[in-house]
Amino acid sequence: GGIITQTPKFLIGQEGQKLTLKCQQNFNHDTMYWYRQDSGKGLRLIYYSITENDLQKGDLSEGYDASREKKSSFSLTVTSAQKNEMAVFLCASSLRDWGQDTQYFGPGTRLLVL
Amino acid sequence: GDSVTQMQGQVTLSEDDFLFINCTYSTTWYPTLFWYVQYPGEGPQLLLKVTTANNKGISRGFEATYDKRTTSFHLQKASVQESDSAVYYCVLGATSSGQKLVFGQGTILKVYL
Numbered sequence: 532g533g534i535i536t537q538t539p540k541f542l543i544g545q546e547g548q549k550l551t552l553k554c555q556q557n558f559n560h561d562t563m564y565w566y567r568q569d570s571g572k573g574l575r576l577i578y579y580s581i582t583e584n585d586l587q588k589g590d591l592s593e594g595y596d597a598s599r600e601k602k603s604s605f606s607l608t609v610t611s612a613q614k615n616e617m618a619v620f621l622c623a624s625s626l627r628d629w630g631q632d633t634q635y636f637g638p639g640t641r642l643l644v645l
Numbered sequence: 646g647d648s649v650t651q652m653q654g655q656v657t658l659s660e661d662d663f664l665f666i667n668c669t670y671s672t673t674w675y676p677t678l679f680w681y682v683q684y685p686g687e688g689p690q691l692l693l694k695v696t697t698a699n700n701k702g703i704s705r706g707f708e709a710t711y712d713k714r715t716t717s718f719h720l721q722k723a724s725v726q727e728s729d730s731a732v733y734y735c736v737l738g739a740t741s742s743g744q745k746l747v748f749g750q751g752t753i754l755k756v757y758l
Contacts, residue, residue, distance in 0.1 A: 535688070573734060573748035574689070589745065612739065621688050630738030630746060631677045631696060634690025 533558035535637035537622050542642045546614040552607045554622030558582040561627050563605040564634065567591055568619040569591045577620075580605055581627075609642070647672045649737045651749035658756050664722040666752045668709075671716060678711055679736040679746070680716045689734060692720075730756045737757035 534552050536555045544550045556563065566574040576589030578597035586597050596608040605622060619639045625632040648671045658664060670676065675697045680690040693702035695711045695718070702709050707722045718735055735749040 571750060574746075575748075576745055579745075601654045623688070633679075633691045633694065634746065636690065638686065638688050 533635070534559075535622055535624060535635060537620075537637040537640050539640060540638070542640055544609075544612045544642070544644050546612060546644060548644075549611055550609040550642070552609075552620050552622075552642075554605045554607075554633075554637060555603055556605075556622075556624040556637075557603065558624055558626075558635060559602070559603070560624035562625045562632075562634075563599065564623040564625075565589075565595075565597060565607045566621040566623065568621055568639070574621065575601045612642075612644040616642065616643055618642055619629065635641065647674075647737055649735050649749035650745050651735050651752050653709045654750070655753040655754045655755065658725050658754070660727055660756060660758055662690070662756075664707075664725045664729070664754070665721070666735075666754070667721040668718045668720065668749060669716055670718060670735070670737050672737060672749075675721075677738040679708045679738060680707070680709055680718075680720050681734045681736055683732040683734065683749075683751075685731075689732075692733070725754070725756045727756045727758055730754055746748055 538553045564579040565577040575591045577591045580599040596604045622637040623634040625634045650659040677696045681691040682692045693704040695702040700711045709720045732751045735745040
């Protein structure tokens, strides 16, 4: 088995601040994903990466940057935090990049912007 | 475009009750369908998966059948336990969108003793 680790678990930021979330996986999976989870709205894809140094935009990429410098890690940056924003950011990985593969999720980073 | 609809925002049951969570989907492709479950404080995890090769998935007492005619993928369990309390997501994959999964809004299941 493997595990996905997300840091930090909780993130409190100020309006306009740039905030970075990190994700590590030891499954040796090719593809990694970042999702945003808002109450009552399911999960929405922000960015994904099918291999090291690859980046693909999801449906919610505006306001975010991502980085995949190593196969095992995938970072997400909130470029300018919005006041009163509250969401959970979930990182996931899958063996390859097709919609048939199971995605394995981390426990999430909870963001609150004051 | 591809979409998933879960009409039930929350379902409240007593232990040993029958569970039925409604899910319908829309796609022009031949999808793979998933149910993911999310327990408090954790990320979602796969509960079961069904492809076009097999119409029914069964896992941990839960089952879901892929009905192409009605484009439905309802989740059922004969007898729920308090430990089944969680959020359940119906998810559409392997569509014309390729890599992306399309998540339903989620159904909160609360089971009381």
